[in-house]
Amino acid sequence: MKCTVVGKRVERKDARAKVTGETIYPSDRSREGMLWVVAVRAAHPHARILSIDTERAAAAAGVVRVLTARDVPGENAFGIQFHDMPVLCSDRVRYLGDVVALVGAESRRAARQAAALVAVDYQPLALLTDPEQALDPATPALHPGGNILHEVHFHKGNISVGFQKSAVIVERSYQLPMMDHAFLETEAGLSYFDENDVLCVESCGQYIYRDRKQIASVLGLAEEKIRVSAEMVGGAFGGKDDITVQIQLALMTYVTGRPAKMVASREESIVAHSKRHPASMWFKTGASKSGKLMAVEARFLSDTGAYASLGGPVLNLMAEHAAGPYLVPHVKVDGHVVYTNNGFSGAFRGFGCTQACVGIESQMDLMARALRRDPLAFRQANVLHQGDAAGLGYEMKTAVGAEPTIRAARAGKLYRQRRRIKKDRTHVSPSLAPFIRRGVGVASQMQGLGLGVGIEDQAEVEVVLGPGGAVRVKVGTTEIGQGAYTAYAQMTAERLGVPLEQVEIVGADTGTCPDSGATTASRTTYAVGNAILLAIAKLEQRRSAWAAQGTGRENLSARANFTVPTQDRQLGDGLPHLLYSYGTHVVLVEVNTLTGEISVEAVEAYLDGGRVVSPLGFEGQSEGGIAQGIGYTLFEEVLLDRGRFLNTNFDTYILPSSKDVPTAIHTVPIEVMEKSGPLGAKGISETCTVGVAPAILNALEDAIGIRFVRLPVRAEDVILAREESPHES
Amino acid sequence: MLRILRLPALDQVIEILSAQESETLLMAGGTDILPRPAALASTRLLIDLSQVAELQGIALDAEGRIRIGAAVTHQEIVDHPLIQRKAQLLSMACSSIGSVQIRNLGTIGGNLANASPAADSLPALVCLAAEVALASPRGIRFLPVSAFILGPGRTARAADELIESVRIPVVTGRRVAFFKKAGQRRGMCCAKASVAMCAHRHGDGRLTKPRVAMGAVAATVISVPAAERVLADRVLTMAVIEEAAAACCEAAQAIDDIRSTASYRRHVVGALLTEGLAEIYDHMQDLARRQARRRRRRS
Numbered sequence A: 001m002k003c004t005v006v007g008k009r010v011e012r013k014d015a016r017a018k019v020t021g022e023t024i025y026p027s028d029r030s031r032e033g034m035l036w037v038v039a040v041r042a043a044h045p046h047a048r049i050l051s052i053d054t055e056r057a058a059a060a061a062g063v064v065r066v067l068t069a070r071d072v073p074g075e076n077a078f079g080i081q082f083h084d085m086p087v088l089c090s091d092r093v094r095y096l097g098d099v100v101a102l103v104g105a106e107s108r109r110a111a112r113q114a115a116a117l118v119a120v121d122y123q124p125l126a127l128l129t130d131p132e133q134a135l136d137p138a139t140p141a142l143h144p145g146g147n148i149l150h151e152v153h154f155h156k157g158n159i160s161v162g163f164q165k166s167a168v169i170v171e172r173s174y175q176l177p178m179m180d181h182a183f184l185e186t187e188a189g190l191s192y193f194d195e196n197d198v199l200c201v202e203s204c205g206q207y208i209y210r211d212r213k214q215i216a217s218v219l220g221l222a223e224e225k226i227r228v229s230a231e232m233v234g235g236a237f238g239g240k241d242d243i244t245v246q247i248q249l250a251l252m253t254y255v256t257g258r259p260a261k262m263v264a265s266r267e268e269s270i271v272a273h274s275k276r277h278p279a280s281m282w283f284k285t286g287a288s289k290s291g292k293l294m295a296v297e298a299r300f301l302s303d304t305g306a307y308a309s310l311g312g313p314v315l316n317l318m319a320e321h322a323a324g325p326y327l328v329p330h331v332k333v334d335g336h337v338v339y340t341n342n343g344f345s346g347a348f349r350g351f352g353c354t355q356a357c358v359g360i361e362s363q364m365d366l367m368a369r370a371l372r373r374d375p376l377a378f379r380q381a382n383v384l385h386q387g388d389a390a391g392l393g394y395e396m397k398t399a400v401g402a403e404p405t406i407r408a409a410r411a412g413k414l415y416r417q418r419r420r421i422k423k424d425r426t427h428v429s430p431s432l433a434p435f436i437r438r439g440v441g442v443a444s445q446m447q448g449l450g451l452g453v454g455i456e457d458q459a460e461v462e463v464v465l466g467p468g469g470a471v472r473v474k475v476g477t478t479e480i481g482q483g484a485y486t487a488y489a490q491m492t493a494e495r496l497g498v499p500l501e502q503v504e505i506v507g508a509d510t511g512t513c514p515d516s517g518a519t520t521a522s523r524t525t526y527a528v529g530n531a532i533l534l535a536i537a538k539l540e541q542r543r544s545a546w547a548a549q550g551t552g553r554e555n556l557s558a559r560a561n562f563t564v565p566t567q568d569r570q571l572g573d574g575l576p577h578l579l580y581s582y583g584t585h586v587v588l589v590e591v592n593t594l595t596g597e598i599s600v601e602a603v604e605a606y607l608d609g610g611r612v613v614s615p616l617g618f619e620g621q622s623e624g625g626i627a628q629g630i631g632y633t634l635f636e637e638v639l640l641d642r643g644r645f646l647n648t649n650f651d652t653y654i655l656p657s658s659k660d661v662p663t664a665i666h667t668v669p670i671e672v673m674e675k676s677g678p679l680g681a682k683g684i685s686e687t688c689t690v691g692v693a694p695a696i697l698n699a700l701e702d703a704i705g706i707r708f709v710r711l712p713v714r715a716e717d718v719i720l721a722r723e724e725s726p727h728e729s
Numbered sequence B: 001m002l003r004i005l006r007l008p009a010l011d012q013v014i015e016i017l018s019a020q021e022s023e024t025l026l027m028a029g030g031t032d033i034l035p036r037p038a039a040l041a042s043t044r045l046l047i048d049l050s051q052v053a054e055l056q057g058i059a060l061d062a063e064g065r066i067r068i069g070a071a072v073t074h075q076e077i078v079d080h081p082l083i084q085r086k087a088q089l090l091s092m093a094c095s096s097i098g099s100v101q102i103r104n105l106g107t108i109g110g111n112l113a114n115a116s117p118a119a120d121s122l123p124a125l126v127c128l129a130a131e132v133a134l135a136s137p138r139g140i141r142f143l144p145v146s147a148f149i150l151g152p153g154r155t156a157r158a159a160d161e162l163i164e165s166v167r168i169p170v171v172t173g174r175r176v177a178f179f180k181k182a183g184q185r186r187g188m189c190c191a192k193a194s195v196a197m198c199a200h201r202h203g204d205g206r207l208t209k210p211r212v213a214m215g216a217v218a219a220t221v222i223s224v225p226a227a228e229r230v231l232a233d234r235v236l237t238m239a240v241i242e243e244a245a246a247a248c249c250e251a252a253q254a255i256d257d258i259r260s261t262a263s264y265r266r267h268v269v270g271a272l273l274t275e276g277l278a279e280i281y282d283h284m285q286d287l288a289r290r291q292a293r294r295r296r297r298r299s
């Protein structure tokens, strides 16, 4: 099908306002008479609360109200999957982000000063910071159900037969760090009662309807009495999927009747919100002499920290993606996710695939090396095709673009010319040339799209045709920086045949927009896009009916609901998926063996997310995903010492800077049309980051002959490894 | 209540400082002070030095030394032709500080007074034999940078003194210099370790009067006389470079902290010196080749 608006390099709808600073973000919102709210957080990562004395804080200048657990009218708990996080702790704290009191004051300063006056008497409890220890049933439990949040045990075929048939067997353990989302805007929002006595929360969440439900149950209010919006959010990456400030704001407004505002400091933000799950992984994989994958065995131990959040589904996706986009006859995966006092972890771009991919793609390289095979040819020979059985045994029923991404990567410049490119030293002073090593590495990946079997995954939208050809599309998903609203507008304009400028996207307000589901899981282009097309189909039906009757109407609107299709067999919460996006990354690294410094010099990304709706948005996602992948591999790690955070700002939590991300990024769309997708589209926002880490690790081995199994890899690790390596040269 | 005074003249600053009010803090660019709310909490009066006339400008002083006003920003230093010609090492060091935004605000006086072991201008200033000019009601006194810096955050500045300027003696002849920094990333970062070097270059490949200093590997910036002895009056070769690098590793008294490890720091100062000297070696080889070619063409 030919498209005229979809697939065009159009400017993002929100670009100008963002660049000029006109965009209103949650932290920009204010209201006459508002209180500033500051949270009093735990002083110990694990302690019993003996008493909370708010008297001095309440009496301090400017303070209007200090709230504790006693002030919570409804259920004093919330959470995406289980309501296990207290809104306000009354008897126990389990991590430093736990909140024991909320101070509402006339100014931010007064609120902060008073927060320091809330006197909490703690009795510190034994810390649980080692995930291995959490597996021991003798360890005191952090939650009533014990310290194991969830476990998975899958097998397909017979793993010992798989290894018997293998000529090459590779076994390695991997250690992955806790990672922060590092969104630009910290958690922020504003709440107030409107003239109809509806409690409004203008905030930063990723799913307004779920936020509303949770606020309602905490306040004991009907959902209709609450309005939640999150139209424009300053970045999220999964870190705002859990409730952050929404309930705290609503509670303060509910109790005091006054508008309330919160903006977290960076230090508070890093302590408080979820993280990427730190994990240890063990992989044993085997392939036959002819280069056929025979067996993949994996064991995972993931640390969800103090609360469940999405720890279970993240582990499920690790298991689902453990065998990568490959056809493997014998698979065995076992995993646990446990509670500890190490902050808490939840959703993060890649959602378990990121971790699993580091393991399987490192293994793929090690096996190719042992078999003396070209690493991409080895992958290509084992890749999944539509109709094949996936790692966990179910059938890959929809379009599978893995092979075309590998094929394109093999034909790309970086891979084809890698021998010459690796030898190039023209940019270094001749005497230093012997100290410079270059390597090229690859990784392929797949990433489930949507929430998977067993989790409601729907998107409802409304399309309104106004006077003069204006079109308004009301959607409930949030613009968190990913550019989805532009893609929605392009699909709408394409289908209606109107100019793009006539389409307005009205977003993320329970007061005006239907429930389009969560802004997560690479799902919004696909799910919302499909709902938009369904709504337009309804409109056109009606229009032609009226035309037949000879009556015309200017104002016309239609709602439609789209349900993301799933596999029919459920293997776990959100497990497995029916739809996946695919990708292959090729990375050039350069290592300075004198200083140990690693530099990513070039990246080629071959990504299949179905039809590309918005090429600029696609490239933006890819480039950002690569930057975040470089951060994960070479820079970022949240450091904890006995439950306390050591690096809570960006002077010590090191993100890659613009100088650490190559300008030579080449993103190539591999458009394998997905029949069920809107105009053939799927999604791309996670696949684009998942393969980056293992591709860099593989490039490092190519460059200096060292296999790194712990992220992040820093100059210190390079020097240490070279000193210890027998092949040191 | 915190009061902020932006003063236009040095006299006024000295007058306030000599009143010896505690809880008074000087501020130039604010890039060290403002990110540390704890430091400001006990401050009553903040004196903004950024507009003090006498603390501006880069020029030769009466004794022919380069005078850099204490409130001169890192970016002004990087861009100034006199520095580029006569104290290139300092311009290299200052160009590695933070980012454009930080260089546009942060000052040389602030970098000195803050006395961070990792401050980037310090190894360069030590190599260039710079002196700190301290102003007080008693007039101006001069201290070599190495005597001015006493420890992390500690300097020889008396409570009623402020840094007026930095003075750098001008040396003639052909010079070589480099500043190398190992950071946690390529921009906007504090040094895990840094090395500065300058020397006179001779046509026969010799270096004389070499100066080597290192940052972030001891409580203060340190010079490395052992490495200087290795380099002095020797024709630069890869073997000489290796020897000098070993002297740097030997001299480092590094520690473990959140940015890096002691062992890496000890290693990397040698690596940085090797890098810098190897580039100089290649540069000198290049010059020699070009000269030979020119001579051949003339004859």
Ligand SMILES: Cc1cc2nc3c(=O)[nH]c(=O)nc-3n(C[C@H](O)[C@H](O)[C@H](O)COP(=O)(O)OP(=O)(O)OC[C@H]3O[C@@H](n4cnc5c(N)ncnc54)[C@H](O)[C@@H]3O)c2cc1C
Residues within 6 Å of the ligand: B025, B026, B027, B028, B029, B030, B031, B032, B033, B034, B035, B049, B070, B071, B096, B097, B098, B099, B102, B105, B106, B107, B108, B109, B110, B111, B112, B113, B114, B118, B119, B120, B121, B161, B162, B163, B164, B188, B189, B190, B191
């Ligand atoms: C993001 C960021 C990145 C940075 N990167 C680097 C880097 O790469 N390398 C580096 O070396 N530094 C770096 N810094 C630190 C800082 O920018 C420098 O130390 C800068 O030179 C400080 O100068 P300032 O004028 O801003 O100092 P201020 O913050 O104004 O003052 C610093 C100290 O000096 C005192 N002071 C200032 N002027 C005088 C004076 N004339 N007489 C006496 N005392 C005075 C103040 O009282 C204060 O104690 C960075 C800082 C930030 C925020």
